[in-house]
Amino acid sequence: MDLVVWKEKGLSSAEEAEARYQRIRANTDPMPFSELDEQMQAFIRDAAGKFQEAIVGASAEINPVDRSFSRHGVLLRFGEEMNMTAYPMTSEITTTLDLTLYDPEMGLVEGYDDSMDIEVYDNE
Amino acid sequence: MPSIGDVGDRLWHAHEQSEQAAASARQAEGAIGEAESNLSIALDGSSASEAEEGLSLLRQTRDVIEDALRLCRGGQDTLAQYIASITVRGPGGSRRHPDGAYRSPSGKYAGRYGTSRSGAEAEAKILATLKSRGNEVDERQQYTTTPVAIKGRIQSGPRKGELVIPPGTVRRYDGAVKRGAQWFGIEVKGGTATKTPEQRAIDDWLKKPGNTLTTPDGKILVGVREYNVRYDDEKGPN
Numbered sequence: 209m210d211l212v213v214w215k216e217k218g219l220s221s222a223e224e225a226e227a228r229y230q231r232i233r234a235n236t237d238p239m240p241f242s243e244l245d246e247q248m249q250a251f252i253r254d255a256a257g258k259f260q261e262a263i264v265g266a267s268a269e270i271n272p273v274d275r276s277f278s279r280h281g282v283l284l285r286f287g288e289e290m291n292m293t294a295y296p297m298t299s300e301i302t303t304t305l306d307l308t309l310y311d312p313e314m315g316l317v318e319g320y321d322d323s324m325d326i327e328v329y330d331n332e
Numbered sequence: 333m334p335s336i337g338d339v340g341d342r343l344w345h346a347h348e349q350s351e352q353a354a355a356s357a358r359q360a361e362g363a364i365g366e367a368e369s370n371l372s373i374a375l376d377g378s379s380a381s382e383a384e385e386g387l388s389l390l391r392q393t394r395d396v397i398e399d400a401l402r403l404c405r406g407g408q409d410t411l412a413q414y415i416a417s418i419t420v421r422g423p424g425g426s427r428r429h430p431d432g433a434y435r436s437p438s439g440k441y442a443g444r445y446g447t448s449r450s451g452a453e454a455e456a457k458i459l460a461t462l463k464s465r466g467n468e469v470d471e472r473q474q475y476t477t478t479p480v481a482i483k484g485r486i487q488s489g490p491r492k493g494e495l496v497i498p499p500g501t502v503r504r505y506d507g508a509v510k511r512g513a514q515w516f517g518i519e520v521k522g523g524t525a526t527k528t529p530e531q532r533a534i535d536d537w538l539k540k541p542g543n544t545l546t547t548p549d550g551k552i553l554v555g556v557r558e559y560n561v562r563y564d565d566e567k568g569p570n
Contacts, residue, residue: 219521222562292466296511299467303511303557314461315562320539320555321521326495326529328484328536331543 209291211298212310214281215245218323225310225317231280238276247305249273252282254301262286262294455506455520458559462518468510474517476503476545476553482537486529495533503534508551515551519558 212229220228231237241249253273255263264283286294295311299318302309308319459471482497505517519527519535527535535556537543545553 219558219560222560225560226562295462295465296467299557300512303516303555311461311465314465316458316461317560318557320535321527321532321558322536324527324529324532325487325489326484326532326536327487328482328533328540330540331480332483 209286209288209294210312211284211286211294212281212312213248213251213284213298213302213307214310215247215307216319219319219321220308220310220317222315222317225308226312226315228280229283229310229312232278232283235278237279239279240276241273244277244279247307248277248282251301251305251307252277254305255282255284255298258297258301259284259286259290259294262290451520454561458520458561459507459518461561462509469518470508470515470551472507474505474508474547474551474553476505476517476547477501478503478534478537478545482533484533484536491529495529497530497533501530501534503531503545505553505556508547508553509557511557514554517545517553517556519556521558521560 210229212225212232214228214232241252244252252263262284264285284294284298295309299309301307302318306320308317310317459469462469463471478497478499478501481499482495482501484495486492486495503517506520507518508515509518510516517535517538519531521527534545538545538553539555543554547553
């Protein structure tokens with residue numbers, strides 16, 4: 209199963225997420241790790257510590273920080289044996305880092321829509 | 333299907349009953365306070381340990397009464413908001429709720445104009461999908477109330493200006509999902525769903541470290557996870 213992770217303002221619709229997934233699969237607009245958004249770098253490092261072999265673009269032999277990734281996001285590819293663990297493990301990281309997670313097979317997009325122009329004050 | 337007038341009458345009746353319950357609770361609170369005072373006076377004539385035990389029980393009872401009173405006040409505010417905002421739209425009898433969302437009589441999101449079934453279908457699909465992917469999910473609707481006033485500002489748009497959400501405002505989530513050891517409210521978006529400024533402000537407040545919302549069964553929510561799902565108007569969610 210594939211899972212896809214990216215950083216965005218707002219939350220993509222399922223259609224927008226699918227289009228982004230296809231761009232990532234095609235590996236359009238590759239960027240070196242060092243030029244990725246900080247939160248994406250943090251995600252790749254954290255994911256590499258848990259399931260490096262699933263990160264498309266990296267491998268067990270090559271550290272992800274030495275590879276390039278699509279500027280549109282990171283593609284993870286898991287074997288069937290992880291069908292019940294991949295999503296919770298990945299979403300725990302994306303939740304902490306405020307990233308969007310897309311499950312292409314299910315058409316499910318998870319994240320937080322911060323596109324509304326609202327400021328909330330700290331508790332008095 | 334009841335008429336708008338019938339629904340309004342029922343809500344007003346419930347509102348009056350809520351006020352009576354609150355009044356009863358206040359009377360009970362007063363009675364407990366008086367009994368507590370009497371017990372204190374009687375301390376001289378009883379063993380110290382018996383009197384202290386009795387006083388402790390009275391204080392516990394007073395705490396229960398205060399909780400009941402708080403719930404009554406919360407119920408009053410919710411009912412008052414419902415009465416103020418009731419609007420019946422569409423064949424399904426959906427109406428606009430205090431948090432700004434249109435929902436069906438069963439509480440399911442009913443689309444931008446209150447006529448769509450897409451919210452309920454998307455919700456069911458998303459909850460089932462999360463579970464099928466190994467996530468720990470509570471599929472029940474999660475009702476919470478804000479513990480404090482939430483203040484902020486809408487920076488642009490037709491409602492630009494200060495925003496104040498009073499304590500006790502109800503925020504309902506479509507479920508809850510666990511991330512690591514923590515629970516998050518689930519907000520399902522499908523079709524044309526959009527968040528109201530009030531909902532967004534509560535969720536932004538919840539994201540701040542240290543802020544939590546508690547569900548009736550004691551879950552501590554520390555944030556919100558939102559979901560979009562592939563949706564087809566004719567076929568429903570994939």
